[in-house]
Amino acid sequence: xxxxxxxxxxxxxxxxxxxxxxxxxxxxxxxxxxxxxxxxxxxxxxxxxxxxxxxxxxxxxxxxxxxxxxxxxxxxxxxxxxxxxxxxxxxxxxxxxxxxxxxxxxxxxxxxxxxxxxxxxxxxxxxxxxxxxxxxxxxxxxxxxxxxxxxxxxxxxxxxxxxxxxxxxxxxxxxxxxxxxxxxxxxxxxxxxxxxxxxxxxxxxxxxxxxxxxxxxxxxxxxxxxxxxxxxxxxxxxxxxxxxxxxxxxxxxxxxxxxxxxxxxxxxxxxxxxxxxxxxxxxxxxxxxxxxxxxxxxxxxxxxxxxxxxxxxxxxxxxxxxxxxxxxxxxxxxxxxxxxxxxxxxxxxxxxxxxxxxxxxxxxxxxxxxxxxxxxxxxxxxxxxxxxxxxxxxxxxxxxxxxxxx
Numbered sequence: 425x426x427x428x429x430x431x432x433x434x435x436x437x438x439x440x441x442x443x444x445x446x447x448x449x450x451x452x453x454x455x456x457x458x459x460x461x462x463x464x465x466x467x468x469x470x471x472x473x474x475x476x477x478x479x480x481x482x483x484x485x486x487x488x489x490x491x492x493x494x495x496x497x498x499x500x501x502x503x504x505x506x507x508x509x510x511x512x513x514x515x516x517x518x519x520x521x522x523x524x525x526x527x528x529x530x531x532x533x534x535x536x537x538x539x540x541x542x543x544x545x546x547x548x549x550x551x552x553x554x555x556x557x558x559x560x561x562x563x564x565x566x567x568x569x570x571x572x573x574x575x576x577x578x579x580x581x582x583x584x585x586x587x588x589x590x591x592x593x594x595x596x597x598x599x600x601x602x603x604x605x606x607x608x609x610x611x612x613x614x615x616x617x618x619x620x621x622x623x624x625x626x627x628x629x630x631x632x633x634x635x636x637x638x639x640x641x642x643x644x645x646x647x648x649x650x651x652x653x654x655x656x657x658x659x660x661x662x663x664x665x666x667x668x669x670x671x672x673x674x675x676x677x678x679x680x681x682x683x684x685x686x687x688x689x690x691x692x693x694x695x696x697x698x699x700x701x702x703x704x705x706x707x708x709x710x711x712x713x714x715x716x717x718x719x720x721x722x723x724x725x726x727x728x729x730x731x732x733x734x735x736x737x738x739x740x741x742x743x744x745x746x747x748x749x750x751x752x753x754x755x756x757x758x759x760x761x762x763x764x765x766x767x768x769x770x771x772x773x774x775x776x777x778x779x780x781x782x783x784x785x786x787x788x789x790x791x792x793x794x795x796x797x798x799x800x801x802x803x804x805x806x807x808x809x810x811x812x813x814x815x816x817x818x819x820x821x822x823x824x825x826x827x828x829x830x
Contacts, residue, residue, distance in 0.1 A: 442620035443561060449615035450554050453517065454573055456608040457550055458580025458691065459587070460520060460543065463605065464489075464527075465666045466588040466684050467598035469673050474598070475533050479670070479798075483790025486666050489540035489547070490783040494776050496548025501772020502638075509553055509768075510617050516549025517613035524609070527602035546609070551779065555753070556771040559760050560622040567710060567757035568702040574753040575698030578745070581665065581691030589669075589684020641763065641770055646822045649815050650759055651777035656812035657751030659781025660721065660805050664690055664744045666786040667798065671741075675798050676734050689738045690745035697749025710754045711820045715813060721747035722809035728802045744805070751812070752778060762823050781808075 464471070468482045500512050523543035530536040555570060562569035588601035641647045668690050669683030678686070697717075704713055724743035731737050755778075756771055764770045785804060792801035 440620055441561070441622045442618045445615060445618055446557065446561060446621065449513075449612055450558055450573055451576055452608065452615060453513075453550060453554055453612040454576040455580040455583065456520070456605065456612055457547065458577040458582075459584030459608070460524060460580075460605050461547075461665065462581045462584035462687055462691065463588050463601050464540075466585050466669045466680075466687060467592065467601060468670055469680065469683065470592055470598040471536070475536070477533055479790040479793045480787070481533065481790075482670070483666065483787040483793075485537065485540050486662070486786040487783050488537055489544040490662070490779050490786075492541045492544030493548040493551060494779045494783065496545040497552045497772050497776050497779060498548075500549050500552040501769050501776070509557065509621055510619065512549050513553055513616040514613045516546045516553075517609040517616070519543070519546030519549075520609040521606050521613075522546075524602050524606045528599045528606075530599075548779075551775045552772045553768065555756055555775070556768045557621070559757070559771070566760050567705045567754060570753035570757050571698045571702035571705070571750065575695045575702070575749070578691045578695035578698060578749065581694065582688045585669075585684045585687035585691060589681050589688070592684070593679065593681040638769065638773075641773060644763060646762060646819065647759070647770075647773075649818045649822065650755055650774055653755055653812055653815040653819065654752070654774050654778035655781040655784075656808040656815065657748065657755060657781070658778030659785035660725070660744075660808045660812075661694075661748050661752065662782035663785040663789050663802070663805050663808075664725070664741060664748060667789050667793075667802070668741050671728070671798050671802065672734060672737050676731075676737055678734050678737075682734055686734075686737055686741050690741040692745070693742035694745035694749045697746040698753065701750040701754065705754070710758050711816055711823070713750055714754055715816050717747040717750050718809050718813045718816065722806040722813075725802065725805035725809065728805070729799055758819065758823065 464485060471477065472482055496516070500516070519542055523539050523546060526539035526542060527536060530539055554573070558569050558573045559566040584601075584605065587604055588598075591600050591604075592598060665687070668686045669680075672678035672686040673680070673683045701713060708716075721744060724740050724747060727740045728737070728744075731740055756774060759770055759774055760767075785808070789798070789801045789804055792804065
């Protein structure tokens, strides 16, 4: 962090920014974000047995959460460009803590759905504001910084999955993991309550009313291509995250601990992929890195339709996590570099596209799993990678002659 802090001070010598505090707040926030996203999928089998819900209903829990996330994300992205970031982040993170308690107290499917809605509303605030904040804090190295901070999200996936899996294996209720992660969002909320936020570089950020900025983005063909790419990348990531434990348990007969370890291997490999991507971007262009990753991810996820043992599933989910890792942060950095540097509204629109994939894919895999089995349903994942590769070819054509933001 210290190297980037010097860059920030050099770039803005007259601006006093709480750089270290905001970066540490972002670190805690992203680890927590990954952990609370991992909890329901790891607990799905136990939740399903207690509440009597099928695959589609389990997938719908994730879909409802992600739909609420999109609504919150778009609203906060629209109004949160100015000085109100700390208040939005405080209340959004408080909502996540409250939702964790609601999940722990849920008496039926309806109350669990309500908890997912509140959780999604809070997570939308995080998704809208943390990535552009990190980009603003690190204007000369946004791709590296975004890959690292999103790598910590993957660390959170591992922490959440293992904490839930071990508690379930020890015979505790699925409710206890929800209570375990009530406090971290509240700690992160307190850290974000500082008035010393960075000021966007107005030379590289569209000015005017939110409607004016929105029109500028919507008129840019690159924006729409990046949106489709975000849908595919985000959807594949969500499909792997949401169904890794159930795939291992229901298709391969793994225990609750085995299912949790599938998510843990996936999350650890994703963290490695994001940290490595930050370094590899010094040698590869963002588009080339994503093309290589897309091809490899397509092969790894295709292998899930043939895998026969839990060890093979660990390997394939880990490879899926390794290669899906770079898409979300690197696509955002391409937008920051070629459309508008660190714009909250731009990041929110693209994140909403990515989250729409997170809404569709978990439900689609669950619905197809009820009809054809999970082994066939996961074919959705390699198919998404093929579409993504087509979008990346278009991104390459559009950006090779447009290196600076409009």
